[in-house]
Amino acid sequence: MNTIYIKSNFLYGENFELKKGILVIEDNIIKGFTNENIKNFINYDGIIIPPLINAHTHIGDNVIKDIGINKTLDELVKPPDGLKHKFLNSCDDKTLIYGMLDGMYELYNNGINYFCDFRENGLKGINLFKKSYRELLSSQEQTKILPPNPIILGRPTKTDKTELKQEIKEILKNSNGIGLSGCNEYSDSKLKFIRKETTGIFSIHANEHKGSVEYSKKHHKKTEIERIIDLNLNPNFIIHATHSESHEINLLNEYNIPVVVCPRANSSFNIGLPNIVELLKSNILIGLGTDNFMANSPSIFKEMDFIYKLYHIEPKEILKFATINNAKILGLNNVGLIKEGFKPDFTFIRPNSINIKYSKNIVASIITRCEMGNIDNFNFKYRI
Ligand SMILES: [Zn+2]
Numbered sequence: 518m519n520t521i522y523i524k525s526n527f528l529y530g531e532n533f534e535l536k537k538g539i540l541v542i543e544d545n546i547i548k549g550f551t552n553e554n555i556k557n558f559i560n561y562d563g564i565i566i567p568p569l570i571n572a573h574t575h576i577g578d579n580v581i582k583d584i585g586i587n588k589t590l591d592e593l594v595k596p597p598d599g600l601k602h603k604f605l606n607s608c609d610d611k612t613l614i615y616g617m618l619d620g621m622y623e624l625y626n627n628g629i630n631y632f633c634d635f636r637e638n639g640l641k642g643i644n645l646f647k648k649s650y651r652e653l654l655s656s657q658e659q660t661k662i663l664p665p666n667p668i669i670l671g672r673p674t675k676t677d678k679t680e681l682k683q684e685i686k687e688i689l690k691n692s693n694g695i696g697l698s699g700c701n702e703y704s705d706s707k708l709k710f711i712r713k714e715t716t717g718i719f720s721i722h723a724n725e726h727k728g729s730v731e732y733s734k735k736h737h738k739k740t741e742i743e744r745i746i747d748l749n750l751n752p753n754f755i756i757h758a759t760h761s762e763s764h765e766i767n768l769l770n771e772y773n774i775p776v777v778v779c780p781r782a783n784s785s786f787n788i789g790l791p792n793i794v795e796l797l798k799s800n801i802l803i804g805l806g807t808d809n810f811m812a813n814s815p816s817i818f819k820e821m822d823f824i825y826k827l828y829h830i831e832p833k834e835i836l837k838f839a840t841i842n843n844a845k846i847l848g849l850n851n852v853g854l855i856k857e858g859f860k861p862d863f864t865f866i867r868p869n870s871i872n873i874k875y876s877k878n879i880v881a882s883i884i885t886r887c888e889m890g891n892i893d894n895f896n897f898k899y900r901i
Pocket residue numbers: 573574575635722756808809
């Protein structure tokens with residue numbers, strides 16, 4: 518049996534209780550704290566928190582940061598003629614690969630252990646990402662970092678049914694599922710077809726802005742969320758739900774569909790804010806993402822701070838969004854808490870972090886004050 522002991526300060530359990538002690542890890546599973554007189558422990562003087570997870574990114578547009586300041590969302594990202602697509606199409610593969618590599622370093626530097634990316638451009642987009650990730654892994658021995666774990670959702674490009682079926686098959690062989698831009702780009706039968714062909718995760722943007730809801734009502738007599746329900750798409754989770762009426766929130770609850778909110782990205786695009794308080798009251802599983810790298814930094818700390826400042830939700834609840842909830846939404850088993858039975862996946866907050874020193878509410882201080890500079894590159898797996 519492989520046993521590791523770590524002595525530190527931990528945010529333990531669902532309640533994120535600050536606990537000092539020696540945590541026992543046996544065969545890569547947390548066994549709890551020990552009172553035994555252990556001599557050979559790894560000591561960490563900072564604070565160990567559950568792993569931060571970013572449940573929604575578009576890492577491919579990292580190379581065109583801030584291209585669309587004060588442009589409308591449609592001008593920017595609507596396929597196929599949005600500014601984003603125009604500029605990305607003019608980038609060569611190498612630029613895109615190294616852009617994604619830098620994006621992953623940025624996620625790592627922000628203490629993010631898992632991220633779920635909506636990889637665009639079919640199989641080609643996935644293969645470019647894979648090259649980028651291989652590059653990251655190949656430098657691992659030298660950098661001693663534990664790279665963030667990607668969960669990749671591909672997006673099919675073909676329109677012909679036979680070609681589409683084959684493309685989805687290839688995408689699924691090389692990714693974790695399918696992530697669509699939104700219902701408005703597809704007919705009912707195409708959506709049903711893609712859903713039927715998808716194994717693994719199926720996710721879709723929905724009710725992101727007023728324009729997309731109005732378009733959906735005009736062409737389909739339903740909002741995007743209503744369409745998702747009526748067509749029985751049964752997504753593992755939807756992204757945004759920025760403009761959702763109470764009856765849609767009830768539907769999400771009834772059909773048990775989690776929502777990954779991205780309020781900072783919504784604000785960046787100037788399209789309003791999701792009603793996180795109502796989603797929470799309706800018992801919807803809420804996760805957090807940061808959406809496009811080009812429009813928003815991938816920092817989950819910034820996202821949590823923003824949510825606290827705007828919504829005044831209990832800080833522990835906000836930390837749950839970014840840890841255990843995101844893990845559940847992405848189907849990561851036994852990840853997201855520091856608790857017996859969970860994997861020893863952690864984010865490390867530096868010792869002597871002056872911005873949280875003197876805190877009388879450590880969870881509030883972590884979510885509202887910590888930044889990239891608080892993250893430690895401490896990798897205990899290299900200290901054994
Ligand atoms: Zn998105």
